[in-house]
Amino acid sequence: MDFSLSREDELFKRNVAEFAKEYIEPRWVEIDESGVIPTDLIRRMGEQGLLGMPISEEYGGLGETYLRTALAIEELAYHDPAVAIAVYVLLNNGWPYLLQLYANDDVKAEVLPRVVKGEYFFGIASTEAHGGSDVAGIKTFAEKGDGVWRVSGEKIYISGVREVLEQLDGGGWLLVSKTGSLDYGHRNITTFAFLPRRNGELLGEIDYTIFEEIGRGGLSTGGFKVEGFPIEDRYRVGEEGKGFYILMEGFNIARILVAAACVGSARWALDQGVEWIRNRRLFNGRRLSSFQGIYMRFSELYAELEAARLFTLRAAWMVDRIYREGDPTLNPKDLNIPVALAKYKGPETAARIYEEVMKWMGAYSYMKESNVYRGWLGILSYLVGAEGGQNIMKIIIARDYIGREYIRG
Numbered sequence: 001m002d003f004s005l006s007r008e009d010e011l012f013k014r015n016v017a018e019f020a021k022e023y024i025e026p027r028w029v030e031i032d033e034s035g036v037i038p039t040d041l042i043r044r045m046g047e048q049g050l051l052g053m054p055i056s057e058e059y060g061g062l063g064e065t066y067l068r069t070a071l072a073i074e075e076l077a078y079h080d081p082a083v084a085i086a087v088y089v090l091l092n093n094g095w096p097y098l099l100q101l102y103a104n105d106d107v108k109a110e111v112l113p114r115v116v117k118g119e120y121f122f123g124i125a126s127t128e129a130h131g132g133s134d135v136a137g138i139k140t141f142a143e144k145g146d147g148v149w150r151v152s153g154e155k156i157y158i159s160g161v162r163e164v165l166e167q168l169d170g171g172g173w174l175l176v177s178k179t180g181s182l183d184y185g186h187r188n189i190t191t192f193a194f195l196p197r198r199n200g201e202l203l204g205e206i207d208y209t210i211f212e213e214i215g216r217g218g219l220s221t222g223g224f225k226v227e228g229f230p231i232e233d234r235y236r237v238g239e240e241g242k243g244f245y246i247l248m249e250g251f252n253i254a255r256i257l258v259a260a261a262c263v264g265s266a267r268w269a270l271d272q273g274v275e276w277i278r279n280r281r282l283f284n285g286r287r288l289s290s291f292q293g294i295y296m297r298f299s300e301l302y303a304e305l306e307a308a309r310l311f312t313l314r315a316a317w318m319v320d321r322i323y324r325e326g327d328p329t330l331n332p333k334d335l336n337i338p339v340a341l342a343k344y345k346g347p348e349t350a351a352r353i354y355e356e357v358m359k360w361m362g363a364y365s366y367m368k369e370s371n372v373y374r375g376w377l378g379i380l381s382y383l384v385g386a387e388g389g390q391n392i393m394k395i396i397i398a399r400d401y402i403g404r405e406y407i408r409g
């Protein structure tokens with residue numbers, strides 16, 4: 001076992017940190033306030049390689065490891081603790097990878113280079129109004145005729161709706177749909193590369209809404225409804241009826257990067273807190289950091305942050321062993337517990353750190369100018385459910401450790 005990063009990994013991380021300090025840090029508050037990541041910044045991140053870290057060089061990516069991708073996401077979130085930029089980047093490094101693994105070659109060649117350059121957004125469209133945790137119950141349905149699927153249904157709380165349908169040249173989502181029958185269950189789920197807008201043109205009718213959110217202002221979340229929207233069969237991702245497994249693989253990859261974003265944002269918050277307690281003087285000039293009740297709490301939180309980071313990096317390292325190195329002793333299901341631990345621990349730790357740091361800062365933290373609340377609201381998206389609810393992570397851990405039959409009763 002080796003717990004240190006290689007020199008190359010350290011260098012990669014430092015390069016991303018320098019980029020983020022120069023191009024993101026000066027704009028993060030304005031981005032959070034305005035609700036848009038400027039297109040020029042998205043393109044610049046593309047030029048820097050940040051939008052295609054694990055995508056192979058054949059499609060314009062860097063062909064990097066997921067370990068480095070996670071390190072990069074942590075740095076981006078440190079410099080935009082409201083996490084919109086880290087989330088934009090993580091979605092576009094997570095879900096397109098599924099295309100690289102399972103899509104037709106011509107679809108990969110069409111979509112991946114555009115995502116990598118920041119011309120297209122590519123995320124995930126799974127959630128429906130009846131409850132995002134219950135994938136087996138989705139109602140979106142695709143019917144095939146003459147090599148073209150007609151998809152009908154409604155998705156809600158989907159990241160990237162404005163980016164795809166208004167801001168960039170287009171893109172879309174890995175669409176999760178029932179095929180064959182609408183029966184409850186996961187054996188009739190198929191995934192598609194659903195690209196409703198390409199090169200600035202809408203390819204069918206799509207009703208959409210963009211929601212007002214309380215945090216992570218730069219990235220949009222919305223919903224859309226389609227009725228018989230055509231998707232050519234070559235945009236099917238993986239086999240018919242096997243979409244559930246592809247979706248779960250995608251979640252396992254994306255959730256690691258989510259945890260990395262929470263770690264980066266929380267590290268920023270803890271640094272703000274440390275700066276504050278070192279300088280704030282109370283009770284006849286004593287530093288706040290000199291009170292045991294404060295520095296003991298710091299150490300507890302720091303320990304939790306390091307644990308969250310180690311969970312994250314271990315899960316990313318495992319992804320590389322499975323998908324890049326083809327380690328015969330591992331399979332994608334071995335990621336379930338390590339990833340669920342990282343996705344569970346990341347947001348919980350970050351929320352605890354934000355709460356404590358805001359208490360250390362007292363009334364100042366409640367003022368808009370402190371900006372700390374922006375990070376807290378950003379990471380809250382992951383505590384309430386984005387990329388899978390916290391209880392779902394606990395179900396995965398218990399199911400795989402105690403045993404499926406033992407937790408069913």
Ligand SMILES: Cc1cc2nc3c(=O)[nH]c(=O)nc-3n(C[C@H](O)[C@H](O)[C@H](O)COP(=O)(O)OP(=O)(O)OC[C@H]3O[C@@H](n4cnc5c(N)ncnc54)[C@H](O)[C@@H]3O)c2cc1C
Pocket residue numbers: 123124125126127129130131132133134156157158159160221381384385386387388389390391392395
């Ligand atoms: C900012 C944001 C962005 C998002 N972006 C996307 C996106 O891009 N694409 C997408 O598809 N979805 C997206 N989502 C939706 C997200 O995936 C869902 O919020 C998530 O799957 C949970 O679904 P839900 O919110 O409908 O809650 P529900 O499924 O209704 O669950 C409610 C609560 O019950 C808990 N729960 C559920 N089942 C159980 C159980 N069996 N036992 C105990 N507790 C349980 C959950 O953990 C949760 O706390 C986004 C959400 C947010 C907030």
